[in-house]
Amino acid sequence: MALDRLFRRRRTRGGGRDVPELWLKCPACEAQIYKKDLEANLMVCPECGHHLRMSVEQRVAMLVDEGSFEQTTGSVKPADPLSFSDTEPYAERLRRYQEKTGRSDAIYGGTCTIGGVPALLLVMDYAFAGGSMGSAVGEELARGAEQAAAQGRAFVTVAASGGARMQESVLSLMQMAKTTMALDRLWEKRLPYVSILTDPTTGGVTASFAALGDVILAEPGALIGFAGPRVIKQTIRQDLPEGFQRSEFLLQHGMLDQVVPRAELRQRLIQVLSLLHPEGAASGA
Amino acid sequence: MALDRLFRRRRTRGGGRDVPELWLKCPACEAQIYKKDLEANLMVCPECGHHLRMSVEQRVAMLVDEGSFEQTTGSVKPADPLSFSDTEPYAERLRRYQEKTGRSDAIYGGTCTIGGVPALLLVMDYAFAGGSMGSAVGEELARGAEQAAAQGRAFVTVAASGGARMQESVLSLMQMAKTTMALDRLWEKRLPYVSILTDPTTGGVTASFAALGDVILAEPGALIGFAGPRVIKQTIRQDLPEGFQRSEFLLQHGMLDQVVPRAELRQRLIQVLSLLHPEGAASGA
Amino acid sequence: MALEFEQPIDELEARIRELREYAEEQGVDLSDEIELLENKLERLQKETFSNLSRWQRVQLARAPGRPTTLDVLENVFSDFVELHGDRAVADDPAIVAGLARFEGRSVVVAGHQKGRTTKENIHRNFGMPHPEGYRKAMRMMDLADRFGFPFISLIDTPGAYPGISAEERGQAWVIAQSIQRMGRLRVPALAVILGEGGSGGALAIGVGNRVLIMENAWYSVISPESCAAILWRDAAQAAEAAEALKLTARDLKELGVVDRIVPEPRGGAHRQPQAALAELRRAIAAELEPLLKLSPEELLRDRYRRFREMGAVAQS
Amino acid sequence: MALEFEQPIDELEARIRELREYAEEQGVDLSDEIELLENKLERLQKETFSNLSRWQRVQLARAPGRPTTLDVLENVFSDFVELHGDRAVADDPAIVAGLARFEGRSVVVAGHQKGRTTKENIHRNFGMPHPEGYRKAMRMMDLADRFGFPFISLIDTPGAYPGISAEERGQAWVIAQSIQRMGRLRVPALAVILGEGGSGGALAIGVGNRVLIMENAWYSVISPESCAAILWRDAAQAAEAAEALKLTARDLKELGVVDRIVPEPRGGAHRQPQAALAELRRAIAAELEPLLKLSPEELLRDRYRRFREMGAVAQS
């Protein structure tokens, strides 16, 4: 469902491209922020602390030990098994997204160390079709879990997704089972899986691997849920309560281990991984 | 905590003994019922369907196949490990209850078949110290589960208890762990455990073995809970909602498999046991 | 209550019935006329039902009178004992579950339940479970593993309930947990799509070693209506969305998502429920039998392999 | 905030302090007088604390400033990462849980948490968990088994919360489940009674291979006040009830319910928390070490044997 939400937004916003790219407006407090400052601050608004979306490359850079990252994703390309077409053929859309992001599909990551712990990190790219999970994304996730298990690595995912990719219909639905079941390869080896939820994570991604971390962390203020707020509003025909489906709400309702500000995320992840990964757990590293 | 509630009731009611024993008043609809009729109706009020307490002997008789019952309980006698005394020494109280009921402690049962399925059935006796669980009751339960496991029998308990027996303090608390852990002997052999809850079942009995049936059945209108209603009222200082902690309330809240009228209980139990016990499960008996 | 495309058939059937009654009452012989009409009916039915569009099948999957989980439990299985509750929060009537016997053998069953009347439908939330329903289903999976009984799920839901209460209690979490729990079953697991297989709410109990589907059932990541509302921005384009989503039994078989299609009587299971249920019994028996010979480890491996292969990607 | 029986000691301590200050300010030598008073203080302390009644120990177990679960996590363990939530309904602040390191080794810890201020005490419901708290603890046990880490529980609760909301969500059920879950741990399990061990709410996380207790902690099927209210019909008889219930560390050791008493500094752990916590670290290390050598099956057997023997009966 995510794909379209993104399309629509892009269409109605349209003009954004004309604004000089040096400045960005914080969507929360509307402050004009110098883009370089924002990036230096990990895309967290220096005025109000709002966490903006960040590029997957920056996300990887902020989490891994410098120089340790080797990309593993990219060889799996999406297909169009249903020859799906709505107002535009799926194949066309894919091409556009590939051009725009320079990626095969909505996921990016690879092997690395995090605080010295060997890991395999996969980050979903919301800029590619709303981070929706089709067969290629599911395949990268399953391979990632399997590779981590085979190589004795911790598995870490950073979710940002509108859900399953409608244009692959039931095949995208099946990715929920595939990714979930692949996690059990880590169980057999007693290797940890840490799931990090960012804004937004909804639908089939929340309802599969992303909800099953041994430890689940989320960024502040992130929208996280099963159904999107619009669907829920349509169902119940009333407004949603303040803060509904935000990280802090989910923490209160027992779904998350911690809400962690972006600036502290790497440190928290290192702490968790070094406690859970066999190397750190026994040696007292 | 049950013990005292019973004492008090007995004291304040006192005079009950003078009423001719041929008639009984239904505590729900206040109808006067001929006692023989009530017994023939399994102690269910023919006027309003209220389930009155029944003797453990009658309970066993209504559940087992005729002629199949052999008592196993009785050899374990309660002790007074703390030399407990409040307004009366515990040893005295025990003696009084033993005289009144003709039983060593608040539990009665043995081996039997139920619809042809080999079983070990244990029934708690509310008339003995409010069915409270001390070391002797816990020991009978643990032995019962162990014997059922060793002999390939289903294990069935009928709970009626005000909770743990205060006069044995922490030793009665430990019976919660002992009885719970004994159930795992049945797990190892894939033998079923069916828990039947009757009025009232509260405290340490609900919070241990009785809540852990593979299938949990309850009689209509039975009071079932952790804390007693009086304790809750004192804590929250307001009245309790209608129907609170009754079987039907617990069914709605997901704690029970079924609420079964007493007249149907044996039949339901047979159905469940023949599905769960290895003999009935594979053969299709 | 006939579906729109069924109406000409229903009308013709009514005409034939009237004619027969008239002939009997009046003692006249109209057998030639009736035979002619019956031939016409036969042709009309063939025409209509052998070329069903995907959207028409979706409507059949929702037809009133179509066998529900409880109908299956009462007719395909025997000795059904319903078990209630998730032992944590509530009993969810949108999922029905319990112990039953299949060909003499004890099994554990859980399935979505729609109401068979409007009142029941409201009680059962139109077959849309809350988290409690999935927790009840997981409890059943525990029971199946505990006793070594096969686990059979019956899928018939528009989807998991998308409301505030469900979100508050972790709808996404419980679906993920249920997928994981079912994937870990150490006993044979069958999933049967009876009617509607709506998205994650269906998949939550769909992780079988084998997945069966009734001929007119559908299974998709999203309902045609919602898909049309989003992609075409017009729910009325549901028929087109249904085509695009390739959500019918035959599509799913081709995609490798289901293993067996259970044939329905002509016109759909709601026209002859007993015949449909008899076919279902045969299909379950046929799929269950080989699984009973596998060890727990083989079953786990088999299930993993089955879902691991799902999807279509192009390798560079 | 001194306990009643501590007051003479506290007053004498204050007097000595004043005298010292006076001597310093005025430059006079009062060392003889101070020494006399200190001897008197020493005698008074010895007298008071070496003959504590059971009821006095109950008060020490509740003394403000006594180390809580979080104090233990911060001082006895290192690298504590708190984990939240039961993944079903809520996060219960009355139970604190997470990962930590003990002597370099990863462990999982869960314990009741009382507030260290009044405001925090309200937030933490005075250490009385709802069902969500026990489900969080069970999730920790799952985590311990999953990674093969020892599980350590810290007990300090007047009891599980006896309120409507807790009953609605199955307080009895979750306690039973937690006892069962902890009994099934395939890793070493230690339970430490830090302060109050109130009934089933304590036992729910008390099923350790070894059970340790702080010298002034208590553990009983019911609090002395409630027991007195019921049996003596007068909560003021709590002191007498405490005697009857035999709920102190020494009693419990004699009854075989605890394996080790962790000595507290004279006057109780609240007087010298750091010293108390250092003793606790030593005790945990000593009890954990032999358990680390046992296989999962040995641990299960050991735990079953331990609790199977509990109780006192007369055989006919």
Ligand SMILES: [Zn+2]
């Ligand atoms: Zn801002």
Ligand SMILES: [Zn+2]
């Ligand atoms: Zn009556």
